[in-house]
Amino acid sequence: MSQKPTTVEVRIMDKEYLVACPEEARDELIKSARHLDVKMREIRASGKVFGTERIAVMAALNITHDLLEQNTMSGAASSLLKAMDEKLDSALGDAGK
Template structure:
């Protein structure tokens, strides 16, 4: 898959970022979300450097990702439990039916 550079702006600086073809809109969306986080942090903490703001944003985004991964794992476990219950119910129904047929 070929890629080309697109430009994004973060905290007033423009960056040229390599992007796989067809993924431009996704990268622009991510960049807009990141810009919002960076701007919010900058407005709340005027004394932080760009590097410190970027680190804080990375930590916030990492935490949000961790929370979503945990939610996903919890959902997978719930679905596994429900599938197990359904399998057990079906097996019991089949056993019951086969004993009635005998």
């Protein structure tokens, strides 16, 4: 069953935005907006990037990089765990003979 969207006001770098989202996603949207605001303020404070649009793009790139890095690490951890599981199965199989 589809929920009717609600409008949520978020503030990013002192500018207000109205965003439509399902009611059950409201808290996650607010948390995401706060995270983006923090990242954009960090980039602006560095003094290396000027202009809200450029700051937003840099923040998006940084956040995307972090997410992709987490996914890669998760994949690597998964592969490592699988290899360890296979070694355990092999060792336990040999011990059970």
